[in-house]
Amino acid sequence: MSRFDPQEALINTRREFGEHGGVAISVARASTFTVMDSHTMPEIFDGLRGPEKGGCFLYSRHFNPTLDVLSRYLGAMEGTEYGVCTASGMAAISCTLLQICRAGDHIVASDTIYGGTRALLNDLLPSMDIHTTFVNPADTAAFEAAITDKTKVIYTEVLANPTLRLADIRALSVIAKARGLKLVADNTFTPMVISPAQLGADVVVYSLTKFISGASDMLGGAICCSKDFVLELMDLHTGRVMLFGPTMDPRVAFDVSNRLPNLAIRMQEHGRRAMAMAQMLEGHGVEVCYPGLESHPQHALFSEVANEEMGYGGIIAIDCKTNERAQELMNSLQNDESFGLMAVSLGYFDTLMSCSSTSTSSEIPPEDQAKMGLSPGLVRLSIGLTGSLNKRLEQLERAVKKVGLTG
Numbered sequence: 001m002s003r004f005d006p007q008e009a010l011i012n013t014r015r016e017f018g019e020h021g022g023v024a025i026s027v028a029r030a031s032t033f034t035v036m037d038s039h040t041m042p043e044i045f046d047g048l049r050g051p052e053k054g055g056c057f058l059y060s061r062h063f064n065p066t067l068d069v070l071s072r073y074l075g076a077m078e079g080t081e082y083g084v085c086t087a088s089g090m091a092a093i094s095c096t097l098l099q100i101c102r103a104g105d106h107i108v109a110s111d112t113i114y115g116g117t118r119a120l121l122n123d124l125l126p127s128m129d130i131h132t133t134f135v136n137p138a139d140t141a142a143f144e145a146a147i148t149d150k151t152k153v154i155y156t157e158v159l160a161n162p163t164l165r166l167a168d169i170r171a172l173s174v175i176a177k178a179r180g181l182k183l184v185a186d187n188t189f190t191p192m193v194i195s196p197a198q199l200g201a202d203v204v205v206y207s208l209t210k211f212i213s214g215a216s217d218m219l220g221g222a223i224c225c226s227k228d229f230v231l232e233l234m235d236l237h238t239g240r241v242m243l244f245g246p247t248m249d250p251r252v253a254f255d256v257s258n259r260l261p262n263l264a265i266r267m268q269e270h271g272r273r274a275m276a277m278a279q280m281l282e283g284h285g286v287e288v289c290y291p292g293l294e295s296h297p298q299h300a301l302f303s304e305v306a307n308e309e310m311g312y313g314g315i316i317a318i319d320c321k322t323n324e325r326a327q328e329l330m331n332s333l334q335n336d337e338s339f340g341l342m343a344v345s346l347g348y349f350d351t352l353m354s355c356s357s358t359s360t361s362s363e364i365p366p367e368d369q370a371k372m373g374l375s376p377g378l379v380r381l382s383i384g385l386t387g388s389l390n391k392r393l394e395q396l397e398r399a400v401k402k403v404g405l406t407g
């Protein structure tokens with residue numbers, strides 16, 4: 001069997017054209033849809049008609065033609081049957097977990113996850129009697145050991161934010177299948193680079209806000225999964241997306257659909273530049289973490305599971321040890337060198353940098369940060385693709401020398 005290729009999968013799925021044969025898809029902005037015959041409407045309500053059953057639409061919080069095209073494209077890119085698009089990444093994550101879990105259920109989750117997801121699992125879900133045990137994402141045995149007879153979900157980010165530890169999705173999926181659990185993987189950091197559904201994840205969730213948007217100009221999320229799970233999420237009586245209503249705007253879906261064709265080359269370029277920078281930094285004795293470096297503890301695993309030609313992703317982490325030193329580095333990179341911008345988020349065309357412990361991971365208490373190996377001086381850089389690479393390397397080199405990070 002030939003290896004999965006997300007670029008080929010994306011172009012080989014049924015292509016949708018716009019009205020009048022437009023090469024771009026049409027934006028269906030209508031909130032409600034009319035029918036030709038009065039009998040059709042009850043059939044839609046009974047689930048006998050739908051987007052894949054004669055092209056009937058009801059109401060845009062349920063299914064919408066533009067959202068449906070994007071959902072299909074994202075599903076194709078992941079190699080899942082289908083998908084659902086949401087208004088944000090957090091909507092995708094919370095609806096997925098609440099669809100699977102009921103009061104009394106238990107989740108085993110990576111301890112190194114996006115701060116909002118951590119808050120959801122640690123602070124919000126316990127009030128609904130859904131409890132989570134957190135484990136080291138690189139320690140597959142720890143996931144297994146934490147499973148109880150109440151566990152329903154194993155949750156992990158494929159590449160952990162911000163420590164860049166890689167979860168072994170194949171090994172976790174073996175455990176999940178043996179115990180009858182759903183493996184949910186957040187692939188926001190590595191779209192097209194790694195395809196978790198191909199490695200055994202049951203549901204792949206995304207923040208489209210990051211690399212997939214690529215321009216930091218929209219919020220969006222996606223759930224890539226089986227057709228059955230889509231129907232559960234959209235069920236008129238119990239569907240979490242249908243009833244909580246975090247629906248994506250069709251105009252946003254149109255924008256995202258236009259960015260998918262160049263996602264692969266953007267990821268390749270983010271990765272090429274991140275690799276060159278990580279190698280330069282390592283050569284100067286800077287404590288840098290990047291999965292493309294042989295010094296990364298899971299370099300071999302990453303190389304084995306990553307899709308061909310897609311590199312190692314666009315995120316690097318520099319450990320400045322102290323928060324003060326991290327601030328100095330970011331100030332120098334932004335204000336002396338114009339290398340990048342101090343901002344949370346990632347996947348922008350310019351470099352974005354933040355000190356995780358006091359920003360996107362600040363929901364995690366300091367003692368837990370220490371446990372997950374998050375240094376107070378860790379600067380996460382989402383490497384951009386603007387400007388000349390040589391100039392960027394010079395800027396970065398000057399800044400790390402200036403703040404005394406070179407060994």
Ligand SMILES: *Cc1c(COP(=O)(O)O)cnc(C)c1O
Nearest residue numbers: 088089090114161188207209220
């Ligand atoms: C940003 C982010 C999210 C949340 O996405 P939003 O679109 O901001 O809701 C979830 N997971 C990861 C890994 C992220 O980086």
